[in-house]
Amino acid sequence: MKIRDFRSEAHRLADWMADYLESVDQFPVKAQQKPGSIFGQLPVEPPVEGELFEEIFRDFRDVIVPGMTHWQHPSFFAYFNANSSPPSILAEMLTATLGAQCMSWETSPAATELEQVTVEWIRRMIGLPEVFTGSIQDTASTATLQAVLAARERVTGGVAGRGGLSGHPSLATYTSAEAHSSVDKAVRLAGLGSENLRKIQVDAQLGMDARALDRAIAADRQAGKVPTCVVATFGTTGTGAMDPIREIASVTRRHDVWLHVDAAWAGSALILPEHRGLADGIDEADSVVFNPHKWLFTNFDCSILYVRDVQQYVETFAATPEYLRTRVDSQVTNYRDWGIQLGRRFRALKLWFVVRSYGVSGLQSMLRQHVALAEDLAGQIGGERDFEIILRPTLSLVCFRYVPGGFDDEQLDDLNERLLHKVNDSGKLYITHTRVKGHFVIRFVIGQTYTGRRHVEEGWKVIRETARSLVG
Numbered sequence: 196m197k198i199r200d201f202r203s204e205a206h207r208l209a210d211w212m213a214d215y216l217e218s219v220d221q222f223p224v225k226a227q228q229k230p231g232s233i234f235g236q237l238p239v240e241p242p243v244e245g246e247l248f249e250e251i252f253r254d255f256r257d258v259i260v261p262g263m264t265h266w267q268h269p270s271f272f273a274y275f276n277a278n279s280s281p282p283s284i285l286a287e288m289l290t291a292t293l294g295a296q297c298m299s300w301e302t303s304p305a306a307t308e309l310e311q312v313t314v315e316w317i318r319r320m321i322g323l324p325e326v327f328t329g330s331i332q333d334t335a336s337t338a339t340l341q342a343v344l345a346a347r348e349r350v351t352g353g354v355a356g357r358g359g360l361s362g363h364p365s366l367a368t369y370t371s372a373e374a375h376s377s378v379d380k381a382v383r384l385a386g387l388g389s390e391n392l393r394k395i396q397v398d399a400q401l402g403m404d405a406r407a408l409d410r411a412i413a414a415d416r417q418a419g420k421v422p423t424c425v426v427a428t429f430g431t432t433g434t435g436a437m438d439p440i441r442e443i444a445s446v447t448r449r450h451d452v453w454l455h456v457d458a459a460w461a462g463s464a465l466i467l468p469e470h471r472g473l474a475d476g477i478d479e480a481d482s483v484v485f486n487p488h489k490w491l492f493t494n495f496d497c498s499i500l501y502v503r504d505v506q507q508y509v510e511t512f513a514a515t516p517e518y519l520r521t522r523v524d525s526q527v528t529n530y531r532d533w534g535i536q537l538g539r540r541f542r543a544l545k546l547w548f549v550v551r552s553y554g555v556s557g558l559q560s561m562l563r564q565h566v567a568l569a570e571d572l573a574g575q576i577g578g579e580r581d582f583e584i585i586l587r588p589t590l591s592l593v594c595f596r597y598v599p600g601g602f603d604d605e606q607l608d609d610l611n612e613r614l615l616h617k618v619n620d621s622g623k624l625y626i627t628h629t630r631v632k633g634h635f636v637i638r639f640v641i642g643q644t645y646t647g648r649r650h651v652e653e654g655w656k657v658i659r660e661t662a663r664s665l666v667g
Contacts, residue, residue: 223622346453430461435589441476
């Protein structure tokens with residue numbers, strides 16, 4: 196493609212992008228395709244000769260778009276959001292145009308220094324103390340793995356990284372029974388072994404029981420194991436449950452164990468001073484991760500990992516062969532040493548665009564609206580005789596069940612699962628589920644950039660009417 200053609204096609208794509216954002220609510224939220232339906236529309240063999248961009252774009256529009264679940268739809272209430280916003284999209288366009296590989300200061304000084312400024316802005320916005328230093332990673336799963344690796348190196352004095360774990364006492368990791376599956380994966384990938392992951396029991400609100408944690412650590416020490424890392428969760432994926440971080444931090448300090456806080460979703464809410472009390476004790480963590488791509492209107496992927504001991508953390512990952520050395524290494528930050536990947540995207544640009552475009556007050560206003568909508572929804576659900584709120588709503592997540600009379604627990608599970616699928620198959624909204632104490636529970640998350648009161652009320656109406664149609 197010649198530059199003159201690129202220019203005209205880019206203008207056409209920009210028009211399509213703006214039209215899409217304006218009309219995304221006209222699409223079914225969840226893709227309505229059957230497995231293999233997209234695959235069957237695509238050629239088996241690649242083209243021998245290049246094709247016209249017009250033909251490629253037509254297939255994108257006619258084949259690919261209908262097979263997409265529309266995460267930017269205002270009636271997307273599933274999982275946790277992966278938000279975007281116009282300034283973030285524009286920044287991603289610029290990032291793609293620059294095409295920079297930002298592994299070191301020298302490979303793009305502006306990328307490194309903008310990242311330093313932006314993560315410091317965010318640190319101030321969420322109220323973390325100055326002792327924390329941040330870096331932008333791809334996802335919280337990667338960040339949690341890196342925290343576990345750093346904890347492993349600290350507890351072994353670097354022996355694990357140099358000589359492996361063979362012959363070393365088992366290293367134990369602790370997390371809530373409600374924690375994200377990324378913790379399980381991190382323990383496996385770090386070589387600590389799934390058998391050395393302790394799933395600590397939870398309290399009535401599904402937060403980790405700090406006393407049970409204390410007992411588990413003590414028992415492992417007595418058995419000759421080495422307590423290594425505790426992963427506390429600020430806003431679990433299933434229900435938004437909050438682990439009591441202050442109590443957990445007291446335990447980890449007493450036992451000298453690394454404390455990592457997974458705040459992937461709820462961490463964004465810390466820009467709201469009135470909600471920081473939910474994360475009381477987070478300032479005592481060794482590392483904290485949260486995802487601006489979930490609730491700060493920044494395109495996926497963009498996750499920030501804050502660490503307390505930068506030197507110890509960087510020593511876990513640093514590797515500097517001769518071909519990467521530069522004459523300014525002693526004067527600058529080289530983010531290639533701040534994680535697993537050598538290559539790094541210029542993720543800071545889109546986050547910087549978002550913060551500058553909306554300002555702190557604008558972002559706070561958007562999050563407060565989402566929280567208020569969730570509170571209103573919970574009140575409406577709780578006011579219906581045949582629905583129940585399962586847990587006290589957390590920020591913008593509401594968990595509930597349809598509970599008409601005359602059904603036992605197993606039948607209610609089946610009924611709620613049928614309700615979920617029928618609602619999602621309608622294309623009018625998208626919701627997902629979890630299990631609480633073994634029972635099927637529906638999750639309704641409010642956090643998409645364009646979601647307003649109308650979308651929540653229409654979604655609740657669809658759920659209510661669909662539920663009652665299932666029992667006649």
